Structure formats: C-alpha cells, structure tokens
Amino acid sequence: MKLLEDKIRSEGKVLPGSVLKVSAFLNHQLDPDLIMELGKEFARIFAGDSPDKILTIESSGIAVALAAGAALHIPVLFAKKHRTSNVFGEAYSSIVHSYTHGCDYTVIVEKEYLHGGERVLIVDDFIANGKAVEGLLEIIAQAGAEAIGAGIAVEKGFQDGGARLRSKGLRVESLAIIESMDENGIVFCE
Amino acid sequence: MKLLEDKIRSEGKVLPGSVLKVSAFLNHQLDPDLIMELGKEFARIFAGDSPDKILTIESSGIAVALAAGAALHIPVLFAKKHRTSNVFGEAYSSIVHSYTHGCDYTVIVEKEYLHGGERVLIVDDFIANGKAVEGLLEIIAQAGAEAIGAGIAVEKGFQDGGARLRSKGLRVESLAIIESMDENGIVFCE
Numbered sequence: 001m002k003l004l005e006d007k008i009r010s011e012g013k014v015l016p017g018s019v020l021k022v023s024a025f026l027n028h029q030l031d032p033d034l035i036m037e038l039g040k041e042f043a044r045i046f047a048g049d050s051p052d053k054i055l056t057i058e059s060s061g062i063a064v065a066l067a068a069g070a071a072l073h074i075p076v077l078f079a080k081k082h083r084t085s086n087v088f089g090e091a092y093s094s095i096v097h098s099y100t101h102g103c104d105y106t107v108i109v110e111k112e113y114l115h116g117g118e119r120v121l122i123v124d125d126f127i128a129n130g131k132a133v134e135g136l137l138e139i140i141a142q143a144g145a146e147a148i149g150a151g152i153a154v155e156k157g158f159q160d161g162g163a164r165l166r167s168k169g170l171r172v173e174s175l176a177i178i179e180s181m182d183e184n185g186i187v188f189c190e
Numbered sequence: 191m192k193l194l195e196d197k198i199r200s201e202g203k204v205l206p207g208s209v210l211k212v213s214a215f216l217n218h219q220l221d222p223d224l225i226m227e228l229g230k231e232f233a234r235i236f237a238g239d240s241p242d243k244i245l246t247i248e249s250s251g252i253a254v255a256l257a258a259g260a261a262l263h264i265p266v267l268f269a270k271k272h273r274t275s276n277v278f279g280e281a282y283s284s285i286v287h288s289y290t291h292g293c294d295y296t297v298i299v300e301k302e303y304l305h306g307g308e309r310v311l312i313v314d315d316f317i318a319n320g321k322a323v324e325g326l327l328e329i330i331a332q333a334g335a336e337a338i339g340a341g342i343a344v345e346k347g348f349q350d351g352g353a354r355l356r357s358k359g360l361r362v363e364s365l366a367i368i369e370s371m372d373e374n375g376i377v378f379c380e
Contacts, residue, residue, distance in 0.1 A: 029303045030252075030266040032259035059248040059268070062220075066253045069222035076220040078249070113219045 001041055001175040004153065005188050007034060014181045018156070019100075026125055026153060027060035038175060039067025042123060042151040045173050046072075049148045051121035053077060053114070055140065057096075057107055057132050064153050065123040076123075077114060079107040079136060092142040096135035099128065107132075109139050116144030127152045127174065130161020137170070149173060157189050191231055191365040194343065195378050197224060204371045208346070209290075216315055216343060217250035228365060229257025232313060232341040235363050236262075239338045241311035243267055243304070245330065247286075247297055247322050254343050255313040266313075267304060269297040269326060282332040286325035289318065297322075299329050306334030317342045317364065320351020327360070339363065347379050 013021040025031035042064075054076045056065035062078050069076035082105075091108040098105060114120070122136050133150050140147045147170060155162045155174035158181075162172050177189040203211040215221035232254075244266045246255035252268050259266035272295075281298040288295060304310070312326050323340050330337045337360060345352045345364035348371075352362050367379040 023300065024303070028268065028270065028300060030256055030259065030268070032256055032266055033263060035256065036260050059252060059270075062249060062252045063256045063266075066220055066222055066225065066256055069220065070226050073223055075215075076222055076253075078218065078220070080218065080249075110213065110218060113214070 001038070003034065003037055004176045007031070008154065008176060008178075009186060012186065014183060014186065018158070018181070020154070020156070020178065020181060020186075022154065026063075030063050035063050035067045036070070037067075038064050038153055039069070039071045041175055042068040042121075042173075043071035046121050046149055046151060049121070049171075050119060051148055052118045053145075054121050054123050055079065055109070055114070055136050056123050057081070057136060060126070061124040064125050068121070068123050068151060072121075075113075077109060079109050079139060081105050081107055092139045094135040094138035094142075097129075097131050099131070107135050107139065109143075111143070114139070114143040114145055118143070118145040119148050120145050121148055122150040123152075124150070125153045126156070127154075127161045127165075127172070128156040128159040130165050133161065133165060133170075133172075151175075154178065191228070193224065193227055194366045197221070198344065198366055198368075199376060202376065204373060204376065208348075208371070210344070210346070210368065210371060210376075212315075212344065216253075220253050225253050225257045226260070227257075228254050228343055229259070229261045231365055232258040232311075232363075233261035236311050236339055236341060239311070239361075240309060241338055242308045244311050244313050245269065245299070245304070245326050246313050247271070247326060250316070251314040254315050258311070258313050258341060262311075265303075267299060269299050269329060271295050271297055282329045284325040284328035284332075287319075287321050289321070297325050297329070299333075301333070304329070304333040304335055308333070308335040309338045310335050311338055312340040313342075314340070315343045316346070317344075317351045317355075317362070318346040318349040320355050323351065323355060323360075323362075341365075344368065
C-alpha cells in the first residue's frame with residue numbers, strides 16, 4: 001500500500017537491532033487519517049471472507065483494529081496482556097514470547113466475547129516472528145472459532161513469522177512488507 | 191449522550207466495588223460504530239477550542255482517542271505505562287496511582303511528540319478519581335504545552351475526580367455521568 005510505504009519512508013526510523021520505529025504515526029503517536037485508511041484497506045481485502053469479529057492484542061494493535069472494525073462494522077476484541085481486576089469469570093489464554101522485550105507474557109480473552117463458529121479476522125500493527133499472531137490463533141482455537149486470516153500493517157519480511165504462518169495455510173495480508181532495512185534506507189517487497 | 195447511556199444501560203454490568211464493566215463495547219471488546227460516534231461528539235464539543243493534538247493513556251483510552259482524532263483530523267498521542275525497549279531518548283513522565291489495581295505506575299511520553307505551546311485535548315474512556323488525567327496534565331505541563339480540556343466517555347460522578355479537576359479550572363466534558371449505580375440499576379446525571 002503506497003500510502004503506508006511512503007509514510008514509513010518519510011517518518012520511520014531504522015534503529016539498531018532491526019527495530020523499525022514508527023512511533024510518529026502507528027504507535028505511541030497515531031495519525032488517525034492514515035490509520036482509518038489502513039482500516040478501509042483491510043476491509044477491502046477481507047470483506048469477501050465475511051468476518052464476524054476482529055481480534056487484536058493490546059496496545060499497539062488497537063488503533064488499526066478499530067479502524068478495520070469501523071470499516072467492516074463488526075466488533076473488535078483486544079486480547080489483554082495481563083489479568084486485571086476487571087477480568088471476572090473464565091478466560092481463554094495463551095503465552096506469547098516477545099523478542100522485543102525478551103520475555104514471555106500471557107494474553108487473555110474473556111470467554112463471553114468469543115464463541116464457537118465465529119469467523120475471526122486477526123489485525124495487528126506488526127508481524128516479525130509471528131508469536132503474537134500465534135498466540136491469538138491459539139485463543140481462537142480454544143474458543144472453537146475460525147481464523148479467516150490476518151491483516152497486518154507492517155511485515156518484517158526478513159523475519160520468518162509471515163512466511164511460516166502462510167505455509168501453515170493462514171491468509172496473511174500485510175499492507176507494507178519490508179525486504180530489508182539499514183542506515184541507508186528501507187526496501188519494500190514489490 | 192443518549193446513545194452511550196442507552197448502551198451502558200443495556201450492556202453494562204455493575205460489579206461489586208463500584209466497578210462498571212463495559213467490556214462488551216468500550217474496552218476489551220469495542221463497538222466501532224459507537225466509538226466513532228463518541229469521537230464525533232468530542233469533536234463537536236471541542237473543535238471550537240482548536241486542539242492541536244489529543245493525548246490519552248494506553249490501553250483503554252486509545253480507541254476513543256483515535257475516534258476523536260479521526261473526527262478532528264489531528265494526531266493522537268498515547269502515554270505508555272511502561273518504559274519499553276522501543277523508547278529511546280528522553281521522555282516526559284509522571285506517576286499515576288491506580289485504585290483499580292491498587293498500585294502506582296509510570297506513564298511516559300517521548301519528548302519528540304509533544305511540544306511547548308501545543309494545545310492538547312485529553313481523551314479517555316473513564317474518569318473516577320481523576321488520577322490518570324492528573325498524570326497526563328503533569329506531562330503536558332512538563333512539555334510546556336497547554337491542556338484545553340478533557341473529553342471523557344464515562345464519568346463516575348459519585349467519585350471526585352471530575353469535580354476536583356473542574357474546580358481547578360479544567361474543562362471536563364463527560365458523555366455519560368453516572369450519579370449512582372447498584373444491583374438495581376444505573377442512574378445518570380441529568
């Protein structure tokens with residue numbers, strides 16, 4: 001998606017350790033006009049698969065997921081990273097390894113918001129190793145729901161998450177796929 | 191705002207300890223159509239004050255803040271609750287006490303995204319004791335920016351945060367103000 005690639009080129013920063021900092025428009029600070037357009041693009045791509053619900057993970061997935069939900073007019077559910085005192089009753093859960101933070105964390109979804117047979121579209125801001133998406137797939141499986149695909153804003157194509165999930169049969173659609181990046185610039189997959 | 195009050199009456203749950211659970215539509219699960227309407231209402235209320243930027247706090251403020259930013263076409267900045275490895279350089283920070291979780295946490299905003307003289311609208315999903323808004327006001331003050339007001343989806347009017355902030359001169363506009371709630375129902379302020 002040219003709009004997103006242009007934004008990454010102009011405002012993204014490549015930091016040591018294969019970190020692409022997009023805090024100016026995609027997380028920390030959000031560009032609402034851009035994000036609403038990303039949501040419309042996810043809707044265009046996945047509307048034909050008739051999703052019932054969007055599933056994302058807090059915090060940085062919430063904005064793009066809300067935009068997609070607004071375009072598709074379906075509920076957006078975000079998995080929470082910690083069990084809070086506001087979570088009562090039973091929950092689905094899975095453990096996700098974060099390479100960014102070097103730790104495992106638990107994500108949970110309350111059972112009353114995800115049901116067997118629902119067609120679920122995963123939406124997230126980034127995919128690198130794919131561990132977050134795998135955690136969400138585990139939760140969808142626990143609920144007996146069906147994952148119809150994953151819409152991702154930015155894919156680090158030089159890491160294996162997207163390719164591995166596609167090889168397992170999941171439809172993964174990324175709006176910008178980075179082939180390589182370094183201090184000289186960012187190259188997107190054609 | 192009748193739309194929000196009706197939704198709270200029909201889908202909100204009053205739990206022990208003055209907890210209003212709105213996880214069905216405002217946090218955990220989001221109703222995008224409702225949330226985009228809340229954003230338009232915040233825009234209607236505050237557009238005349240010409241905000242340059244919206245400031246909220248992760249995670250549950252992000253959705254309503256994005257909706258307001260989309261309606262006003264201005265950037266949305268969300269304060270982060272933990273210093274992550276993606277935060278480089280200097281940051282503004284303040285300590286917020288959470289009565290819900292019974293602990294203090296630090297919220298941070300990277301300095302490059304908030305500047306002296308900017309007119310900042312705070313947006314959040316809830317106000318009860320007002321500690322989160324006070325933390326954001328502290329960050330705005332550190333930046334030399336100006337808080338033009340706070341747009342809140344749901345105010346617990348029986349707790350003192352909203353009243354205390356208004357008495358200090360902050361414009362606090364809440365779309366639904368709960369006067370009282372118990373197992374028999376929810377009463378909104380007229």
